[in-house]
Amino acid sequence: MEQNGNKNYILAKNNLLETKRLFLRPVTLEDAEDMYEYSRDSQTTHFVFGRHQTLEDTKIAIADYFMAEPLGKFAIELKEQQKMIGTIDLRVEMEIGVAELGYIINKKYWGFGYIPEACHRLLTLGFTDLDLVRIKAAHDKRNANSGRVMEKIGMTVDSIITEARRNLGQLKGQVFTEVTRSITKTQWEKLKQ
Known part of the structure; x- marks a missing residue:
């Protein structure tokens, strides 16, 4: 682990990441049109x-x-294509060695494996560079697509919480059942073998 686990330094040093088909880079105002393309679509959001x-x-x-x-x-x-098709983030709690993964992608690009590809890159960042213990993610139980992404990257169900909280998306205010999944560093290392 670098610089005694300084989260901000590690994330700043790794603000440009690459996979086979993708660049993961900072979001800028120049991305507004690409983001608006999916942000105005109720099915995507x-x-x-x-x-x-x-x-x-x-x-x-x-x-x-x-x-x-x-x-x-x-x-x-x-x-x-040099086109921004979505966003992904890793919200790190360095003190306890845990991070939460979140993502959204333009529905035109659903089903091509882009989100699992981006997630795998952030798992590597989290477990290798940040030396995290666990990376988690959560989804509305009705959002099966998000759950499948989590399964593809090796996450397993930790909890299903009925009436967990209110939705912020198109179902704003509706109470939903939240499924929380995670993968540990040990599980991730075994999957890489």
């Missing part, structure tokens, strides 16, 4: 956040969420 009504909504969201505190937050860009 259904479980994640309220649909953006205007391009300005997207620019404000980029500034407020991605640019205000950029470390650990990435645009998912297709290398060949």
Whole structure:
């Protein structure tokens, strides 16, 4: 582990990541049109956040969420097309060795394995560079697609919490059942063998 586990230094040093088909890089205002393309679509944002009504909504969201505190937050860009198709983030709690993974992708790119590919890269960052113990993720029980991504990257169910909290997406205010999944460093190392 680098620099005595300084999370910010490690994340800053790794703010540009690469996979076979993707670049994971900081989100900028130049991504607004690509992000608005999926942020205005209710099917894409259904479980994640309220649909953006205007391009300005997207620019404000980029500034407020991605640019205000950029470390650990990435645009998912297709290398060949140089198009931003979604975002992924790793919210790290260094003191306890845990992080939470979150992601969203334009529905035009569902089913091509881009999110699992990006997730695998962040698992490597988390377990190798940050020396985390566990990486977790959660989804609305009705969001089977997100659950399948988590299964593909080796996460197993930790808990199913009925009436866990209120939804922030298109179902804003509705109480939902939350499925929490995770993978430990030990499990991840075994899967790599």
